[in-house]
Amino acid sequence: MAEIPGTGTELDRRTVLRRAAMAGLLATPAMGLLNACASGGDEGANTDTPSGEKSDTNPLGVDPKAPLEVVIFNGGLGTKYATDVHIPSYNKLFPESKVTFSQTEEIATVIQPRVNAGDPPDMINNSGSKLMDMGALVQAGQAQDLTELFAAPSVDIAGSTVKDTLVPGTVEQGQFNGKPYALNYAFTVFGLWYNSKLFAANNWTAPKTWAEFTALLDQIKGKGILPYSYAGANASYYQYLVILTSAAKIGGPDVLKNIDNLADGAWQAPAVKQAAQAWGEIGAKYGNKAHLGLKHTEVQLQQNQDKVAIYPSGSWLENEQAKDTPAGFEYAVMPVPSVTGSDAMPQTAIYAAAGEIYFVAAKGKNPRGGMEYLRHMLSKAGAQGFTKATKVLTVVKGATDGLTISPGLTSSDTMLKAAGADYFSYRFDTWYKKLDDEARAATNELMFSGGDAQKFCDRMQKAADAVKADSSIQKFTR
Template identity: 40%
Template sequence: MGSSSDPNSTEVGTGRRDLIKRSAALGLISVPTMSFLSACASGGGDDSSDGETEGKTSEKNPFGVKDGSKLDVVVFKGGYGDDYAKAWEASFEKKWGVTSTHTGTQEITGKLQPRFNAGNPPDIVDDSGAQQIPIDVLNKNGQLLDLAAVLDAPSIDDPSKKVRDTLIPGTLDAGMQGGKVVALNYIYTVWGLWYSGKLFQEKGWEAPQTWDDFLAICKDAKSQGIGGLAHQGKYPYYINVAIMDLIAKTGGLDAMKAIDNLAPDAFVGSEAATAAVEAIYEVVEKGYLMPGTNGLTHTESQTRWNQYKAAFITSGSWLENEQLKTTPEDFDMKFLPMPLLPDSKLPFEAIRAGSGEPFIIPAKAKNLPAAKEFMRMMLSKEWSTLFAKEANSLTILADGVDSSVQLRPGTQSTVEASKAAGDNTFRYLYTEWYSEMGTAIENASNELMAKRIQPKEWLKRAQAAVNKQAEDPESKKNRRD
């Protein structure tokens, strides 16, 4: 997610064309943009550090990084691996004389929850994946640093600008809790359907723009012994990519905002939600799912898709890097915006796009000066380019990738899709704001895909999750206009 390779990862607004400026450096696109909710941050959090980690502050060392101190870094080792973080840590040590303890793992909760509970958390964490510690839970417990100081610090590349002013507009929104940015969603992510250009060429299929055309390909695939749609059954986050994209594209931004704003008719009574979930259930009913996909992990399902056992799969743009070892050289991975249901309010080109892979600094980190400087350097062109080279993905830094970086086919197709989308981008925020609600909706989707419930019951369960969340007074702090 998030992603990462599993639900972590883990979406807003009608862009105003600031989409992927850094891609212009690659010579791939002329720059469109997007605009999300205005990002805001306040306060400074608990900045207590002991003398062992406090150095002298200066213009070039705004947080007072101390030479010879140590930094504890934990990174989710999922779709993007962790080689990029090792490259960052080597660069950080070279510049500041700070050595890093590096942990790359998928067991974020298992390894870190005891440390948070004991008041001994790492200094900086990529809190992603299926075992992510929910950001909203950490924030409610007062365990996250308000990142305002980092975002308001001078940019390394242009000290006349604040760090926040060098980022793609709206990409801070996903890390906001109660008006403060407490997580830095670092990777620019696109969500949707994926297919093999090679398989489609061999079968004479054209990338579908309507749901009827999508179903026609699924039907033809089934007749040839190929699954129509694969999904990562053990992680229903992924099939919700399809369901939620269909809701937003069918009902427009108002349908999306109704879910984020916990409306009493977000699901039950919503024509868009009803049409979307019925469309997905038709795939199940007609037997167009790849056999066995409901019982597979993300990588198992994706690997079978790489073996041409399914025409389509749902995922975010971490997919290509995650599947490097199993993707045939001539597979020609391609991204596809969600096809349209009849009378959709958004065009086919509209995509869910925004920031994913949340990095956090615990409030009780032992080396806060180094942690904050590390995050500031993450938002430099040098480190953004290091990430692109190692993880084959783009970051939230505008103009953040050196022209020497060449992207793989799948990632390049997301750049092209982003250009085509222009203003027509959207992103849900309930996945970050309300983890319990998100899990409840995923559980309902798991039951739906296994044919244990039907669309009407799915809508009822999803609405119940919304209604329950709306009872929490804290929910009133989050609102989309």
């Protein structure tokens, strides 16, 4: 049986922090990690780990008696999918393995000192506003190469490798210079979320053009409802994602590819400036400056109370707010409206991607067990269990077939089907944490503090140029 304590593992947070402080390891996340781990790539992998005999049911050669430690981020997806679905699946195959489980809302705070000290958990859900710098983890040899996992047979889809069962682009989304070091498991659809019952009661329809969008916001404002908002304290990436969605729709997906690749002047592209200009005006006219200091759940609660009409987020939102969603509220999502009449991509185009990072610690005690745990997550049963528990799609193809799904998930699935092949994503946020941090701050300035589009572009270009010029930061391309 899995050991599932309420707040920690055998090495609790206080002990971890105390030991880390004594060792002088509590530096900034990226620098503390890199200082502690000078080696890079697979050279840092733990080769002195338990292994078992490979077989059809144990293709990765896991030691069936070896303990396994799993850490899950406790956020919008919760943790029941791990405790109720994936850990039992792993233990069914390896009943003699003691699985230790813990959860935290601050992955970097709790786990990074353990990584630096050479005592990482085996499988880590690296997510949340305080996630670890994935690019730095890869550079320091702390993340396991998952090539063997993706080549292994599926747990329950006969005749298929794990990779064969996945939505196209999944493996690539977790690659760093051609090698997969992360599993992005949740197939997340991003857009503008609203209460479909509120819209129906007021005869409001989802806008397709920018003129329709601003006209709708005016109507909502006239009803005494805040038309549009997000939480500045910890969810500003929701908003910069929307800005970059508009940029990609205006100028095409290469706008985002150039940003990822640190191309010269990528943040100064006309499409980026035009998108920032359009959204800056939304913030100034329809937002609430007081929300700069609020957390995401605080603004989301206001939306559940019909005090905020439209909220940018990913498809985890419905599950995250389940306990606070009243009977008169029904989640739905719309694509970001077209900013111009000549956008390069259609109005139905969306940001949708494999997200929610899970990785195996290369220097953990049981990296083979960590990869096997991911194999169970990627089974059809594991994916269905996740979707039932979270109302979020996974990257496993066809896993929702036959499931009765919620209104919000139905809406996001409809939006995804309407987009067809016209969906896109970026990776700079996981490759370069410094750029992610700066994008959050620059977005808040643009939306809440009277920043203008050119200042936004200049600020982000300066940050990107600094990352590009910093020889200590490994560069990635796609």
